[in-house]
Amino acid sequence: MSALTGIDSGALARIVAADIPPGSFVNLGIGLPTSIANHLPPERGVMLHTENGMLGMGPEAEGGQIDPDLINAGKVPVTELPGASYFHHADSFAMMRGGHLDICVLGAYQVSAQGDLANWHTGRPGDIPAVGGAMDLAAGARQTFVMMKLLSRDGRSKLVPQCTYPLTGLACVSRVYTDLAVFEIQPGGVVVRDLFGIDFATLTTLVGIPLVSVP
């Protein structure tokens, strides 16, 4: 398995960014997905939503731009872009639940072949559970994408037949971007759209679920 290197997270973020249609309203989850913003040039006109109450979020604030009243969902100081708006939490989540956000991209512990998502709790005793907006995003956005490393630290696939971690949402993920492959979760099965430094047969063995290859 040591030969599998795939692509780095920057290259993966660029691939996700390229798939986001111009003018979309998008929520990027905390962690790996946040870096997608670095690959969305202004001329694409993608408007970022942050669930703590803002549409039109700009890049991370630096130096004199830092304003403690202007933060993102990860509580990092950010900036506002022309055309930005602020709203309270109930409106922010109504926006999400009401299907007005085109895409959200989340990190994950596991995604199942049916598109079930597990990303909020390890389920280990003593670990303090924290859900934040993950369940609302999974249930609400029109399309939920996942961006993650395909393998866990112990080398096991995080794309699984059934999630063993506590679920965030049922059948909500439509696409999974990983360092080794991009998967489409479709009613007929899991379709492999891209391969990065791995062949289809090796990937199928690694993942352990039936995969469909795009010809």
Add this chain to the structure above:
Amino acid sequence: MSITAVENEQRREFIVSRVKILDSALEAVAGIGDGATVLVGGFGSAGQPVQLIEALVEGGARDLTVVSNNAGNGEFGLAALIREGRVRKVVCSFPRQSDSWHFDAAWRAGLIELELVPQGTLAERIRAAGAGIGAFFTRTGFGTALAEGKETRMIDGQGYLLEYPLRGDVALVAAHLADELGNLVYRKTARNFGPIMAAAARTTIVQVVQIVPVGALDPEHVITPCLYVDRIVRVERDLALSGETP
């Protein structure tokens, strides 16, 4: 026929303000008793009514149920209230953060109860309380561990959970400006839970950095209308206290 400036000036004399403007945060939180349910605004430290919470620590109320998005940051505000053992139960969406050590320790020691609620459901339950909604169905959380014990229904082929309103005895809110009637304006993402919490409690107590005369706020810009507000106190924007970087 439009109202002239002169007529408006005469009307100003007849304004009866129901809101109490208090001189200190300690006076503002007076009467919050043991066992109260307190809605606490803020997302992390943005919009957290730090001075009101510190006054609540000083006031000594115990066995509180706190409804807030997080469970305290560092040593100030909500974290201090938890550190001092005043909180019996926290209802929140995201207790665990890099600087939530007082909550973490209390929870691990079994000294504090946690009701974990998805963030949007938390907001909507608070909104429902203020809007007189008896309960609502949401897709959020359906089929997950947080759905346990909840009534479900299939609507148009999708699973929904029944969620109930979340009401407070008191709401502690930080806004940016208030007028002397209690109309409120917020600043940027510090608005977060302020407007919905202000509407969802029997008594709403607000800290602001400035109080302006009636008529000084553009009515188009008022976010929380004055009928939701009971008490106001002006506080200094103390960056050290709120843990913010100047």
